[in-house]
Amino acid sequence: MAKKLEVPYNGTKEQEEELRAAIGAIRTAHAGKGLTIAALQKGQEIFGYLPEKALQIISEALDVPLAEVYGVATFYAQFSLYPKGQYKIGVCLGTACYVKGSGDVYQKLCDELKIKGGECTDDLKFSLDATRCIGCCGLAPVMTVNDDVYGKVTPDEVPKILAKYRT
Amino acid sequence: MVHLKINNIPVEVEEGTTVLEAARKAGINIPTLCYLKDINEIGACRICVVEVKGARSLVAACVYPVNEGMEVFTNTEKVRKSRKTTLELLLSNHKRECLSCVRSTNCELQKLSNEYGCDENRFKGEKFAYEEDTSTSYLIRDNEKCILCRRCVAVCRKVQQVGVIAPVRRGFATHIGSAFEEPLADASCVACGQCIAVCPVGALREREEIEEVRAAIADPEKVVVVAAAPAVRAAIGEEFGYPIGTNTEGKMFTAMRMLGFDKVFDVNFGADLTILEEANELLERVKEGGTLPMFTSCSPGWIRYVEYYYPELIPNLSSCKSPMQMFGATVKTYWAQKEGIDPKNIYVVGVMPCTAKKFEKTRGHESASGYPDVDAVLTTRELAKMIKNSGILYNELPEGTFDNPLGEFTGAGVIFGATGGVMEAALRTAAEKLTGKPLDKIDFKEVRGIKGIKEAAYDLGGVKVKVAVASGLTNAKKLCEKIKKGECDYTFVEVMCCPGGCVNGGGQPIQDAYTRRQVDLRSKRAKALYDEDKKAGIRKSHENPAVMQLYKNFFGAPGSHRAHEILHTEYVNRKDK
Structure with missing residues (x-):
């Protein structure tokens, strides 16, 4: 089971209306099937991620069951059901970093933050993503927190790094 | 027509036919797992692969259309190896509880694995780890047994147009779930159980109540009453090897008594009672300008559908309880009084072709005596299981x-x-009430048959009634939309949640995809009921002597104050909750 979405919803009525209008436009432009992905892309563009409310709006507007909309949203890596945190953490899982143990660092972050990759903590402080090579293989394994880069990270150092941002 | 050869046998079929169907014509069966005729034709599981001369790789017979001059081979070494490996890969990630699994000996995966001589331990690797979804009162999902064939998803989405389940996530994390991976109890599931009926393995099953029933039978304080719905007798024989469509009612009564039930009554009695109340309600609505069309209210899946998806049509639903609930309510009031038994000590068991009944018995306004009208609901399958293990x-x-x-x-x-x-039974009674004389023609054949939507118009003693009958929620949805938009002027509408009605309910014996392809379960089982009707001495509900007695001694007349208190119910808007 995925972590239940308990991130508070901060969307506005204007954003909701914008999404409804956008879906209306999509429907006019492309009659027929296969509109769910286009609508999800719009939703993500408007809200920055896909809150529950956006999926509900899409389901109603396209008459596609909510379960199916959710299924499509969780299938494609481009869609995120979680907002990005105040501190966006990236861990490189590229070849060099991975060989040097970035997988353990990534796992340690999941355990410490109690989230999985792609998710965000309930307090909206941290979000975690796996990244491709960020171009400093000499420092492998590498993690980033917003614009700060940490090289040769070990799992043991993870709590210390997080503590800096928790205050 | 297209001409091709299958295993060197010449076949002639219509254009657009799949290799699978063409092979069947040549007397050859190609095994399938995800395929479900007309419902799930997606070529996903790769069990039906065959060799086609000139094709780059093996093709999925269930979706591959025939071509002129095509040469197909369904049983080569390459094909057999591929199928076997596919099965072994499925088994490598399958919770293999085959010895005690509810679907053992009736599992399509087990049957094929056995036929192909699979080694269930050939591949070792990571396995699915999911908790069972036990959130509802009627259904249990065990995703560790799921083979992701998507038959349940297809029946929910295409046949019932409810779509509360879908494949979610991707790759190894793919599983069947509801939106936001919430438990099923939080989704707008109507509880029809069609997903169970089409599951090839043991990933879906009803919530069994056998132990509760056995405990009640063993309790000397309890008077345990059992009654089966009409459709049960038309199908339970299938569990014991009888051909589909054999009515084994007499054996069922005997078996029930041998199981230790104190009284063997029949929900058919409740059905007759329902007709009197429902016909009366209909005539009142017509006379007094009540909300029309009136909808039947026997099918709890249909009720849930209206409550979740069309709450604005709740006033159209008849306030009559279902036959099972009317029966239970009557047992615990009238019969309890007559026999001098405290209703507290009566335990009513309904045997149903239905999983939604397991929910229905827990609804509000369904405990006329102060105790639940019905205490336990067994599906047809559960009754058969009890009989077998006794x-x-x-x-x-x-x-x-x-x-x-x-x-x-x-x-x-x-x-x-x-x-x-239900429509025909109601018409028989309403017609005689309105005309005041016996019917010349008792059969209303226009409303029979498995067509999704049937319409008819009758003149009953000067009162014109327009009726419609729908089964399967796709058809019900069409009617609801028409009614909402005011595009029709029906007087009375019968809806049964499952396609073909209760005979094809989610609690009936499970037939595999191959049988479902060859036989129309709906009409075969229905025929068993129409044959019994034809032979019956009394064929109109209002002539049932026991029902007449009941009104005379207890309820007074249909629609009386007492009848309303005991035999009618209320509904809730679940959409805006």
Whole structure:
């Protein structure tokens, strides 16, 4: 089971209306099937991620069951059901970093933050993503927190790094 | 026409036919797993692969259309190896509880694995880890047994147009779930159980109540009453090897008694009672300008559908409880009083072709005596299981009969189990009430048959009634939309949640995809009921002597104050909750 979405919803009525209008436009432009992905892309563009409310709006507007909309949203890596945190953490899982143990660092972050990759903590402080090579293989394994880069990270150092941002 | 050769046998089929169907014509069966005729044709599982001369790789026969001059080979070494490996890969990630699994010996994966001589331990690797979803009162999902064939998803989305489940996530994390991976109880599931009926393995099953029923039978304080719905008798024989469509009612009564039930009544009696109340309500609505069309309210899946998806049509629903609930309510009030038994000590068991009934018994306004009208609901499958594990040799049983007085029923009560049956039973009674004279023609054949939507118009003693009958929620949805938009002027509408009505309910014996392809379960089982009606001495609900007695001694007249308190119910808007 995925972590239940308990991130508070901060969307506005204007954003909701914008999404409804956008879906209306999509429907006019492309009659027929296969509109769910286009609508999800719009939703993500408007809200920055896909809150529950956006999926509900899409389901109603396209008459596609909510379960199916959710299924499509969780299938494609481009869609995120979680907002990005105040501190966006990236861990490189590229070849060099991975060989040097970035997988353990990534796992340690999941355990410490109690989230999985792609998710965000309930307090909206941290979000975690796996990244491709960020171009400093000499420092492998590498993690980033917003614009700060940490090289040769070990799992043991993870709590210390997080503590800096928790205050 | 297209000409091709399958295993060197020449076949001629229509253009657009799949290799799978063409092979069947040549007397060759190609095994399938995800395929479900007309419902799930997606070529996902790769069990039906065959060799086609000139094709780059093996093709999925269930979706591959025939071509002129095509040469197909269904049984080569390459094909057999591929199927076997596919099965072994499925088994490598399957919770193999085959010895005790509810679907053991009736599992499509087990059957194929056995036929292909699979090694279930050939591949070792990571396995699915999911908790069972036990959130509802009627269904349990065990995703560790799921093979992701998507048959349940297709029946939910395409046949019932409810779509509360879908494949979610991707790759190894893919599983069947509801939106936001919430438990099923939080989704707008109507509880029809069609997903269970089409599951090839043991990933979906009803929530069993066998132990509760056994405990009640063993309790000396309890008077345990059992009654089966009309459709049960048309199908339970399938569990004991009888051909589909064999009515084994007599053996069922005998078996029930041998199981230790104190009284063997019949929900058909409740069906007759429902007709009197429902016909009366309909005539009142017509006379007094009440909300029309009136919808039947026997099918709890249909009720949930209206409550979740069309709450604005709740006033159209008849306030009548379902036959099962009317029966239970009558047992715990009238019969309890008559026999001098405290209703607290009566335990009513309904045997149903239905999983939604397991939910229905827990609804509000369904405890006329102060105790639940019905205490336990067993599906047809559960009753068969009880009979089997009690050592009862069903096929050798003598024909028994029901107990009086709440067992007596008419032909009208019997046909309740098939689409159009409730309508026909109601018309028989309403027509005689309105004309005041016996019907010349008792059969209303226009409302019979498995067509999704049936319409008819009648002149009943000067009152014109327009009726419609729908089964399967796709068809019900079409009617609801028309009614909402005011595009029709029906007087009375019968809806059964499952396609073909209760005979094809989610609690009925499970037939595999191959059988479902060859046989129309709906019409075969329905025929068993119409045959019983034809043979019945009394074929109109209002002539049921036990029902007449009940009104005379207890309820007064249909629609009386007392009848309203005991036999009618209320509904809730679940959409805006």
